[in-house]
Amino acid sequence: MQVISALFLLIGSFLCLSGGIGILRFPDFYTRMHAVGVTDTLATAMILIGLILISSDFLVDVKLVIILLMTLFISPTASHALANAALHNDLAKKDKKSNDEVTSSNS
Amino acid sequence: MKDLLAVVMLLGIYSLLSASFFVTMDAVDVAFTEAAVGAGVSTLLMLVAITMTGRKEHPTRHKPLLAIVVVIITGSLLIYGTLDMPRFGLAEAPIHQHVAPRYINDSMQEIGVPNIVTSVLASYRAFDTFGEVVVIFTAGMGVLALLSMVRRSEDTENIDSNNYSMHEQHLILRIVSKMLIPFILMFAFYVQFHGDFGPGGGFQAGVIFASAIFLYTMLFGMNTARRVINQAFIQILAATGVLLYGSVGVVSLLNGKSFFDYSALASDPIAGQHLGILLIELGVGITVAAVMIIIFFNFADRRNYSPNKDSENS
Numbered sequence A: 001m002q003v004i005s006a007l008f009l010l011i012g013s014f015l016c017l018s019g020g021i022g023i024l025r026f027p028d029f030y031t032r033m034h035a036v037g038v039t040d041t042l043a044t045a046m047i048l049i050g051l052i053l054i055s056s057d058f059l060v061d062v063k064l065v066i067i068l069l070m071t072l073f074i075s076p077t078a079s080h081a082l083a084n085a086a087l088h089n090d091l092a093k094k095d096k097k098s099n100d101e102v103t104s105s106n107s
Numbered sequence B: 001m002k003d004l005l006a007v008v009m010l011l012g013i014y015s016l017l018s019a020s021f022f023v024t025m026d027a028v029d030v031a032f033t034e035a036a037v038g039a040g041v042s043t044l045l046m047l048v049a050i051t052m053t054g055r056k057e058h059p060t061r062h063k064p065l066l067a068i069v070v071v072i073i074t075g076s077l078l079i080y081g082t083l084d085m086p087r088f089g090l091a092e093a094p095i096h097q098h099v100a101p102r103y104i105n106d107s108m109q110e111i112g113v114p115n116i117v118t119s120v121l122a123s124y125r126a127f128d129t130f131g132e133v134v135v136i137f138t139a140g141m142g143v144l145a146l147l148s149m150v151r152r153s154e155d156t157e158n159i160d161s162n163n164y165s166m167h168e169q170h171l172i173l174r175i176v177s178k179m180l181i182p183f184i185l186m187f188a189f190y191v192q193f194h195g196d197f198g199p200g201g202g203f204q205a206g207v208i209f210a211s212a213i214f215l216y217t218m219l220f221g222m223n224t225a226r227r228v229i230n231q232a233f234i235q236i237l238a239a240t241g242v243l244l245y246g247s248v249g250v251v252s253l254l255n256g257k258s259f260f261d262y263s264a265l266a267s268d269p270i271a272g273q274h275l276g277i278l279l280i281e282l283g284v285g286i287t288v289a290a291v292m293i294i295i296f297f298n299f300a301d302r303r304n305y306s307p308n309k310d311s312e313n314s
Helices: A002-025 A030-054 A056-089 A091-105 B004-024 B028-053 B066-085 B099-110 B116-124 B127-146 B156-169 B171-193 B202-228 B231-254 B269-305
Strands: none
Touching: A002 A030, A002 A056, A030 A056, A030 A091, A056 A091, A056 B171, B004 B028, B028 B116, B028 B202, B028 B269, B116 B127, B116 B269, B127 B231, B127 B269, B171 B269, B231 B269
16 A cells, blocks of 8 residues: 555656646746646645555545545636636737747847 | 736745645644635735736835845844744743643633634633724724725626626636535634634634635626625624624623623533633624625725726636
């Protein structure tokens, strides 16, 4: 059980890290959102599952499961809200324009 | 930093970090309050304020040099002051000698509430807490006096069409929050009535309850929320909480004990303490929730009348 839990925790931390690198390295808003939005939910879920596996207290298990459920509900919704707000305020166009400007000034 | 949105977000992150810092110091109640009030509600209220005032700070002409000098002097004085403080965690420190032993040793016999923080807050220091509640109430009244305005009667058709367009735009958010709001409200009641046994109490519960209402208001629009929540009723509730708190004190006064001595409330002193703490926590919770809702509604109302209407779907 210890080994499985450690595996889950490791995967979770790796995903957290890759999400963090993604938000720094990706070029524009939507890809950054993708990096964080996808990894964040999975990473949190992995870490929580890992914690559930090593905890021996039933009450702690229940609390962790509740946190897991809440995360699964809230995190994708938050990502969706963010992307939706960006789309509605025409972020895509602005970004494209600024990219074009950058390339034209470079060339 | 000129971008006010980033400043507010940093403030929220700072609050959350200090909440986790409080948890590691075993001050769970304080951490709870910090997370609910500092990271949650005050960030939200400042965001609402920003949608009214605009996102960028105006360029200032004053020199920040004087401010920095004052900050450095004050900071170094404070650090100099800490040099005389007893070592961190020292058991002989004056703060652990004065009243803390009595709270820790005797509160179980005197009050009978497992959470010492609650018994200190609600019984030993009932006067202080009453003062805090009155301050919150006064703040709510101040916001009401400064910001409230006569409502123009909206026609229903306008509300419905507005509602429909919002429904398409925020469909997922609406569905998820519809599922979550009952649990948030339930959690608020749990925090309210479980405050005697675990971390929690009236302040946190009131804020959590109010934040569920904020969520509803943000997603379903001011006008719908106005139909659900009667403003006059909320104002009466804000006063009722303070009144409930104060009258508990008056009742114990009438029963021949001193103000806020709850042992006068029932024949058994411990039962009296329990009843008193329950009642005043309820008063605190009602007042805090009502004042938060009043502040939020008045802020959001102002926003609808402000000239820049383009930030509608933020």
